[in-house]
Amino acid sequence: MHDIGWQLERIAEMVDVPPRRREDPFRVLITTILSHRTRDENTEKAAQMLFDAYPSPRALKDAPVDEIERLIHATGFYSVKAERVKEVARIVDEERDGVVPDTREGLEALPGVGPKTANCVLVYAFEKEALPVDTHVHRIANRIGWVSTSSAESTERELAAVVPRRYWGMLNETLVSFGKQICRPIRPLCALCTISSSCDYYNESVSQIKEKH
Known part of the structure; x- marks a missing residue:
């Protein structure tokens, strides 16, 4: 089981998220x-x-x-x-x-x-609780192991079931920044990631390396 709230808080500490202002x-x-x-x-x-x-x-x-x-x-x-x-x-x-x-x-x-x-x-715009799922959110949620889905729509549904509502408002901007800065689509910078030990992708990669040796 993943402590998603803890992981999101650690991710937020790792990345530079642009300051948010309520927009038109x-x-x-x-x-x-x-x-x-x-x-x-x-x-x-x-x-x-x-x-x-x-x-x-x-x-x-x-x-x-x-x-x-x-x-x-x-x-x-x-x-x-x-x-x-x-x-x-x-x-x-x-x-x-x-x-x-x-x-x-x-x-x-x-x-x-x-x-x-x-x-x-x-x-x-309205500062309401919602879960915008773009390519970064879809990729990272599957990579860490929060969900196992093949589409943004199914990712949103599964995230809504497992992410505490108090984190909904910050999830998109946090994961988008994380996806650009550290958890990149190709060659993610796992060595810089403070939640790598609780990430399914990282642990599977480590296991595969050990098996080869």
Whole structure:
């Protein structure tokens, strides 16, 4: 059995997590839609350019699609995303008086919004308890041994069952930083990790090395 709370606290001590400030819900929503299959630096660049030009739902809904495409060209699938963010902006402006939904159900009713995007908005814009699962969270949760899953959706369900709720708000940002700085996809820096002795991946790797010798 893993003491997930203890492990998360140790991970948080190991990594540099960017200071969090409560962000504008519409900006979080649009930025997270842009982030799908896109590197963080390209997402940030595209989002900044987009919001510099169109800072509100009303402004964005009236923007020409080709101009949105130009501004977010650094992201993957920018043509699809341009249509989606324009439609999301229209719905938020015309049907919700400019207010972004603050429930998972309301968020997932928007085009292009799945569990990860909805949960990111809940955590980072509304400071609600939710578990955004991206590639880092999915990989690390399986690597340590908290879950044994093949999809982000199943990882979220299993994490919800085993992670104490008081850790939900910090889990995503902590594991994302951990995944970039130490528990990397290839050649993780296990020698720098203070929870390696309680990590399934590390212990299995050590066992395999011993067997070879």
